[in-house]
Amino acid sequence: MSGTGEAYSRRRWTWPAFAAPGLLWLILLFLIPFYAILAVAMGRRDPIFNTAEPVWNPLQWDPGIFGEVVNEIISGQLGVIFLRTVAYVATASLISLLIGYPVAYFVARHSGGRKILYLVLILTPFWIPYLMRMLAWVNLLETTGFINDILTFLGILTQPRDWLGGRSETVVMGLVYGYVPFLILPLFAALDRIDQSMIHAARDLGASPFRAFLHVTLPLSKQGILAGMVIIMLPMFGDYYTNNLLSKSPRTRMIGNEIDLFINSNSGESQGATITVLLMGLVGLLMAYYLISVARTTRETRT
Amino acid sequence: MSVDLARPPESIETPTARQRVRTWITNPWARPRFLTAFTWFYIIWCLIPVLIAVQFGFNEGRSRTAWQGFSFRWYFDDPDLSVWNDPSLRSALFQSLKLAAGTMLFATPLGVALAIGLARWRGRASKPANFLMLFPLITPEIVMGVALFLVFVYLFQVVQLGTMAQVLGHITFTISYVVIVVRGRLFAIGPDYEEAAMDLGASPTQALRLVLLPMLAPAIWASLAIAFAISIDDFVISYFLRADASSETIPTRLYSGLRLAPSPALNALATILLAFSMLAITAAALFLNRLRKRQGTRGSAVEDLARLDI
Numbered sequence: 001m002s003g004t005g006e007a008y009s010r011r012r013w014t015w016p017a018f019a020a021p022g023l024l025w026l027i028l029l030f031l032i033p034f035y036a037i038l039a040v041a042m043g044r045r046d047p048i049f050n051t052a053e054p055v056w057n058p059l060q061w062d063p064g065i066f067g068e069v070v071n072e073i074i075s076g077q078l079g080v081i082f083l084r085t086v087a088y089v090a091t092a093s094l095i096s097l098l099i100g101y102p103v104a105y106f107v108a109r110h111s112g113g114r115k116i117l118y119l120v121l122i123l124t125p126f127w128i129p130y131l132m133r134m135l136a137w138v139n140l141l142e143t144t145g146f147i148n149d150i151l152t153f154l155g156i157l158t159q160p161r162d163w164l165g166g167r168s169e170t171v172v173m174g175l176v177y178g179y180v181p182f183l184i185l186p187l188f189a190a191l192d193r194i195d196q197s198m199i200h201a202a203r204d205l206g207a208s209p210f211r212a213f214l215h216v217t218l219p220l221s222k223q224g225i226l227a228g229m230v231i232i233m234l235p236m237f238g239d240y241y242t243n244n245l246l247s248k249s250p251r252t253r254m255i256g257n258e259i260d261l262f263i264n265s266n267s268g269e270s271q272g273a274t275i276t277v278l279l280m281g282l283v284g285l286l287m288a289y290y291l292i293s294v295a296r297t298t299r300e301t302r303t
Numbered sequence: 304m305s306v307d308l309a310r311p312p313e314s315i316e317t318p319t320a321r322q323r324v325r326t327w328i329t330n331p332w333a334r335p336r337f338l339t340a341f342t343w344f345y346i347i348w349c350l351i352p353v354l355i356a357v358q359f360g361f362n363e364g365r366s367r368t369a370w371q372g373f374s375f376r377w378y379f380d381d382p383d384l385s386v387w388n389d390p391s392l393r394s395a396l397f398q399s400l401k402l403a404a405g406t407m408l409f410a411t412p413l414g415v416a417l418a419i420g421l422a423r424w425r426g427r428a429s430k431p432a433n434f435l436m437l438f439p440l441i442t443p444e445i446v447m448g449v450a451l452f453l454v455f456v457y458l459f460q461v462v463q464l465g466t467m468a469q470v471l472g473h474i475t476f477t478i479s480y481v482v483i484v485v486r487g488r489l490f491a492i493g494p495d496y497e498e499a500a501m502d503l504g505a506s507p508t509q510a511l512r513l514v515l516l517p518m519l520a521p522a523i524w525a526s527l528a529i530a531f532a533i534s535i536d537d538f539v540i541s542y543f544l545r546a547d548a549s550s551e552t553i554p555t556r557l558y559s560g561l562r563l564a565p566s567p568a569l570n571a572l573a574t575i576l577l578a579f580s581m582l583a584i585t586a587a588a589l590f591l592n593r594l595r596k597r598q599g600t601r602g603s604a605v606e607d608l609a610r611l612d613i
Contacts, residue, residue, distance in 0.1 A: 015420045015424035019416070023436075029454075036457060099345060106342045118342070122346070124349075129576050131576075135356055135573050136353045137352055138561055138565065139368060235444060238445035263543070280446060295433075
């Protein structure tokens with residue numbers, strides 16, 4: 001580091017001072033609210049109105065409601081909802097990968113002179129408001145909508161189907177449609193970074209295109225695949241609106257719906273907070289993985 | 304095995320039809336037809352439903368599935384049901400614009416300062432600070448929604464649910480996006496310029512004002528636009544922090560409308576939202592493009608936006 005002593009010490013306090021307001025904001029409106037979830041989940045409940053009474057001192061926490069909810073998960077209805085959520089998210093993110101990888105691969109490797117055009121086209125859905133995209137599908141999937149028109153015209157269906165009446169496949173399709181664009185971008189970034197000469201080397205040494213892909217491209221894009229999968233699984237686990245718009249039935253209910261129902265009812269805040277804590281437990285590992293891999297790539301770009 | 308030299312290999316002269324098909328499929332230097340088709344199929348699948356939804360906002364009739372001719376009925380002609388004349392739709396539009404403007408104006412300075420601080424600060428606490436900045440980007444939004452809802456109801460009771468709570472919530476998760484946009488630029492500049500300025504006698508504030516900020520300007524403009532787009536697109540935070548009909552935004556109004564009584568007016572409202580979002584993101588791309596030109600980098604800002612992953 002250059003600079004004389006006095007100037008240097010002045011600089012030392014400059015940068016933290018810049019970060020301070022933003023950090024203070026995040027502490028007040030991100031960390032403390034997080035703590036509020038715990039305080040409500042571990043707090044008391046008013047015996048008559050069943051309203052939550054948060055307890056801010058962790059020494060006085062009462063794991064009563066927490067235990068109740070965990071019991072409910074192990075024994076019954078909530079457990080089914082947790083399992084269903086995991087199944088939906090796993091299916092939807094796998095399908096998203098199967099759709100997203102070829103697209104990202106094509107744009108990164110083979111789009112040639114039209115790369116900008118393709119990038120604009122795959123970026124556009126990213127910036128189309130999510131609710132707008134869901135609205136589009138609600139219209140298409142109605143009993144009198146285009147999807148039924150096409151399917152009956154082609155003879156695949158003999159009569160229109162009620163797609164919005166609580167079908168798992170509709171919800172999974174909605175999740176895929178909603179989140180694929182968010183997977184394609186990190187995948188594209190990872191595939192675009194791969195040094196083309198590696199693939200040429202493999203080909204020159206006699207690997208078939210398929211083997212070159214399997215042994216060079218795929219391993220080199222592994223980080224991008226994992227990061228992209230995590231980045232779409234996190235919001236999917238907390239999704240309740242896709243489900244509520246494409247299926248109004250409790251048969252397809254997910255964790256997010258459960259949280260939404262409890263928090264927006266007058267007396268379910270403790271249960272809602274408890275389920276939120278459990279959801280965080282479920283996605284905590286994914287978040288940790290993502291943060292570590294981000295820290296690694298940031299370090300690489302900085303040096 | 305012996306090779307019959309008298310007979311030339313027939314494939315050189317006339318490849319059989321089967322061989323031609325084989326090379327057509329396996330030729331590694333040909334254009335990847337399957338991938339091209341697949342990508343276009345994906346793009347059409349992604350965009351056509353939205354275009355159809357836009358189209359039905361202009362429908363003459365009440366149907367969202369049968370086309371009855373073009374009109375502006377659902378935008379402003381209809382005296383009761385159009386976006387402009389239905390008070391709930393119009394108020395949602397203004398609420399969204401209000402929140403986006405407020406978020407943009409507060410999140411951008413906070414984010415820019417945080418980005419500068421985090422990019423240059425090498426103290427012991429800078430690492431946890433970096434992690435704290437990343438958290439809002441990956442926390443499922445429903446968790447942030449619940450957290451903010453509970454904290455405004457039970458702890459910071461001075462903040463009423465409604466517009467105030469919504470703006471504060473939007474700012475909280477937008478700051479990190481601003482940091483990401485500006486930080487990329489800061490890494491590219493490196494610390495040399497402002498250190499040179501300070502070595503030549505500039506105070507830190509002077510170095511910042513006269514050297515660093517002008518270099519960051521296009522990135523700052525771009526992050527204003529991105530903050531606007533992120534806020535206007537948000538659904539979950541607005542949903543958990545709304546108080547009554549007056550704090551419904553476009554996305555929350557679309558949500559309740561779709562569940563209760565869909566009409567082409569919702570398509571019209573969604574189209575307006577789409578237009579604002581696209582406008583903001585185009586502006587961001589133009590600012591980033593200017594940045595590239597100034598640096599003399601080739602290529603397009605679209606690539607910067609595409610690599611905007613965290």
